[in-house]
Amino acid sequence: MDVFKLLTRSAKASHTTPRQTLPSSGEASNPQLFGYTAEQEGQPNLQLGRKRKREEDSVKEAITIPKELDFFGEAFHHKNDGAQVGKNQGSRGANGNSQDGESTQDKYGAGKRMVEGLVERLSEDECKRVLRIHKLKITVLEDFHTEKEKDLIGKKSKKRKKTEEKLQGPPAKKAKSQLYPQPLTAFEQLRSRYAISKRLAENLEAQGYTVPTEVQLGGLPLLLGARDAQVGDQQNGEGNGYGKQGQDLDLLAVAPTGSGKTVTFLVPVLNALIGEIKSSTREMDGATGIGPRAIIIAPTKELAAQIANESRKLTLGTTVKTALMKKGMEVVDRSGEEMTNNHAEDERRNDTSEEDDHSVNELKATGSTRKERRKRKQAEIVKAAILVATPLALLNVLKKHSGETTPLPTVRYLILDEADVLLDPLFRDQTLSIWNACTHPSLRVSLWSATMGSNIEELAISTINNRWHSLVSSYPVPLPPRVPLIRLVVGLKDSAIPNVTHKLVYAATEQGKLLALRQLLHPTSMPSIDTTPTLRPPFLIFTQTIPRAMALHSELLYDIPPEAGGSARIAVLHAGLPSMARDSVMTRFRRGEVWVLITTDLLARGVDFRGLNGVVNYDVPNSAAAYVHRVGRTGRAGREGGVAVTLYTTEDIPYIKNVANVIRASEKLQGKAEGDAKKWLLDALPTPSKRDRQKLKQRGVEARRPGKAADAKTKARTRISTKSGWEKRMENNRRGAIAGSRMRKKVNEEGVKGGGSESEFEGFAD
Template sequence: MDPFKLLTRSTNLTKAATASKKTASQHTPSTGQNANPQLFGGKDDDSSSNASKKRKRGNPSAVPDLVTEAELDFFGDGKSKNVSSKEKDDDDAGVPNEKNETSKFAKDTLSEEDCKRILRSHKLKITLLNATEPAAADNEGEKKSKKRKKEQATEHANSGKKKAHVQVFPQPLTSFKQLRSRYNISRRLADNLAAQGYTIPTEVQLGGLPLLLGDIGGLEGDKGAHTKSTTKQSLADVDLLTVAPTGSGKTLAFLIPVLNQILARRKAVKDNVEEEELEGPKAIVVAPTRELASQIVNEGRKLALGTGIRVTAMRKGMKPAATFPQDEEDESADEEQESGSDSDHSDSDESTSQEHNQNKKDSKTSKKQRPVVKADVLVTTPLLMLHAISLKGQSATASMPSVRHLILDEADVLLDPLFRDQTLGIWNACINPSLRVSLWSATMASSVEELALSTIESRAITLRLSTHAPLARLVVGLKDSAIPNISHRLIYAATEQGKLLALRQMLHPTSSISDDSSGPPLRPPFIVFTQTIPRAVALHSELLYDIPLEAGGSSRIAVLHSDLSDTLRSDVMARFRNGSVWVLITTDLLARGVDFRGVNGVVNYDFPSSGASYIHRVGRTGRAGRDGGVAVTLYTKEDIPYVKNVANIIAASEKLRRDERPSHKAAGPVSSQISSTIQPWLLDALPTPSKRDKQRLKRRGVEARRSDTAGPGTEAGAGTGARDGGSKSRISTKSGFDRKLENRRKGAKMASQKAKKSSSSSAAAAATAGTPAAHEEDSDGNEWGGFD
């Protein structure tokens, strides 16, 4: 079934347009996964030196050619490697032969210059944020101001060391087969990865997995021998802060090391190398939404298949900690209360006291019988976990000493003021000294980095730790930018009615929209984002019957928001994943983390509240390096003050796409014809929003749309709603005259119902007044003497 043919059944397209449609249909995210999921890395140092003067170091002629086959070391030195058939069979079977592993790693180990070249070609930058080094001595001939001298004197007086950002270059992971040969991960885990078709790692996996699995060589910094020795010791056990594009495989990058370390620790306990672990979860993954948490659980269960590791989603009533201090306090308080009641009320009834004691015993046994959750990896939302570990009647939380790994997915939201207290409460409850923390997101503000550093240091002081692991920052590509493999469109619709008509034209294209000027077409399935829940419901009601019956009718469009029950939300997600739903209307609930690999486009029906929101919204398409995704953003007159921020993100993404994509991917109608959506004159003409305007937009959205709190068929807009601008922001194509008549009919109907209700109440009151029990006198005026 071709949705484009069904939606354009009444349109006479030219043969050239039809041919271009067929050609473009071969390059959409829904057509399948690309052979190479990487976004960058198509250029070597010679070609990339044109873009940056800093990359002109070294000898360009010595740069080897890259091999594109997944089985070979395509980031190596380009020389042929003579591997015996026996070694190859042992490697495929996962035999942990130490001699073979040592020899293979020696062959696979790259030089420092090769590591730098590979990481830079993939736009990877790894930095230690809390590395320490001796303060540099002042140069005698250097002229410095008095203010600078005073600052340095204060710094030297406070401490002899200062923190520096040290860049490191670990051995990159060139193939998933190296997880077994180089890092000796579990054979079952390696088999599960191979069964799911993972062969070539993405950029975040290429640089993140060596850090989290413990790189055993090839680490060098840019700060000299002192940094080199410090880095080699620290990166085997590191806290990680990762900023990587949407759809780049961050979930796989943090699940593989956690599962592998749990299996390794189990083996060590079995061999009596380590002591038995405490009861409770070993790793906690915190996600902002239930949909994202459910997705992480599904991915974790696929990787943990056959390993005995339990990956569970947090639910109400679960007990994540082995001991709760409030249980013991309640028991002691109950005992004191019992002894006091026995001394004060010695002559009380014996049966009552027995019942009271029995109830207390039942409550105690219920507390003691409350089992600890039998899960190794627990995936939760912040508020649900905080309620599970909160002490009754206190602001403190129960400790979780069994947790060794804390993962914050979409960390910029979890450490935002909305979730910050909840997330930090979970973080502080993990009191294991060997706790490792990793933060992951596609957008990360500098304030989040500072908060993570301060939390790690304050936790070390609270737990009296002599040392703590370094915090490494991994940045893939350009920080806080959209993915470069999708096309962006910024369309001015003037009014709300114009936006609705533009969306209907996307559903029913009436002309060729595959021209070079307008970019690739937007084809189902796609996601439509709105600002509020009422607007999502209203838009769903307007478009419910726009899809023809031949294409499935109203079953092809659905709405998803947080007011729906968990069952309905799961049902809509399942229908959208299996292709039953073509158009999904939602809020920012699905803007982060949720992986829909076959989504061909995203429509920002309401303007995003921030640049980060735009990056995450458009990241629902173009997952895992798929080309052909389209991101359409509609804006009206009310959105013009906030457009410049999004326009800058689009301009940066298109520039990065022009620099990288044509040489990295095969030439095609999408990658070879990249036009600029944002013109320089538009950026100059758009107003620059102030910091206060950005904060207001992020908190409340566009104010003109907040007054529209009801959908079509209700009284939104009547009365005060229409006077304060609610009628202009309403999602509807009805004229003002028709809506006025409709409101009059509704008003007459409500007045009639009110009159009937008042008449029925008056009749009931009259009937009640006629009963002899209501008054002491009858109709004749004689006093009623009651019943005989």
């Protein structure tokens, strides 16, 4: 008996690498990023600090809230009088089982309580507690004044204003009104409380939506309506109006990446459109003619295609259709314009010469007429209720004929996904042109992103106000009352998700970054006591420019041996590729055929890769917001184990503090005292000026821009490739020949064929 083997059985740990939980392992049991554990259930004030207590005390002060948003006022209770249903009717949940007289409790204390067929509402204190636990803050952004109040404020003279300032001092900062709607603690409440479409509820259940994330917990009650629907009437689609039509408000939502924002803005719109089609309210609200009812704008084709795909899943079996904007589509019915243009063309053709007569005779000989040719050239009109598009593609269609933006009177819902990019100078003019083209008086706008600066909020408020004033002056009939603009914030604004491990690696030079990246591709298999998660494929690699992405792809093309799949396991994706090639790469990556995908910021926003294990920032992001969105491709929907590695060189040192601050904020959310962004590092890094940050955001690091290097020495230092393509190809062939020779020798000597190991991934073999 081996005594040493017996002793090692009782040792603390063996020299084996512990199994790591990866995002690709499967669905997370709880997609929520914030909350509390079972040990904290009886301690609701455990996470309250002094600042939070001061905020609660300030909330208790009397704040004027609009009547339509006062969820606990007398008007609300009056609305719910007489809404109870007889015991003999009972109620049915999302699964169709009778729940009459049943009373259960979830972890919030009142999630599924049923009283005589109605879901009992949480009290105001319970709502505050649930929203505070999940780090949700809902605020009324826009300051409402009546027209008379605005006129009185505008008529004050400058002298009077100065006198008032001297007597009263500087004006105090006005506290914004906070809202505490009923939180959505389970997706099955969508049917019982808000009376959404039965088919829509079944599609949500089929897609596996059971536990709502934070943005769904607070956003869906706001958009679907704050009041309970009558359970007795939900079978025939009727109710008190709020469950069917939703709450009249504009929303600005800031939530972490991968938190379910797409479902949050899709469900209310789909439910409203299903209800409108059933009740034939298309002509009742003044929206006549052919055209989409809802428009969703996304900055990239990949994100637009993803949103359209999710919408089609949720509308399966309903009459609501979703269309993705493509070339050759027509959004507005231009039959009247085309008739006028055709008439003018006919008059012009009547005055033609013999050359034109010859062309007409040629058309007659081929059996083709002008009418048939115009019919072939006429674009297909979008008949879908929901249109998903990028801003440039949609604007080109709206300006195709006259050069001016054609109005969209049928659009009732406008959704801006990744709104901070759409309202950035790159897309701002295009987005605002589409926004102002939506001339429906009851247009509802919602803006969604993981990062939202104060300048975007101010731009949204000013755009809403300017559009409203222009409608008031031009609309022939009185318009309905204005709706409030609400801001929903989950967690900390502009912060990375807390379930991802962040790493900052100083590589000094471009050659050092290549060495560090190859070490990630070929990690050591030696036992280590380090418990830090390591990077496992599949993962993304982000570069600053398209040429750098192509150069890095060429450099790493032969790093994966044929036994592991060879060069087919690595791919590059950027805006310079044709649409078909981009779609092919995305499909292969989602199927698992591609393990390493090199890309630019094209895939940094919105695209959902649920099984992505990590992200490598080969080049430092242009801003803190870009870093938040890049690392948000992993760790989605509450999945643990994602890794984000950022490589930086000497040229990046003036700008890396923005990334380090985001990492530090994320580590604080995780509860880490000190992680990868240590205090000495933050103190040592220089703070970039505002001008430097703006320049970096617009142009990136100057040394890495193509053709911007000062001399040949700088070009050599910032170049990714170290060998020519011919040298790398010959080296790869030589390596393959040696590996084949060894394999043949092994087969001849042992008589067995080599096979792959079933052990845990330890890097690609050399």
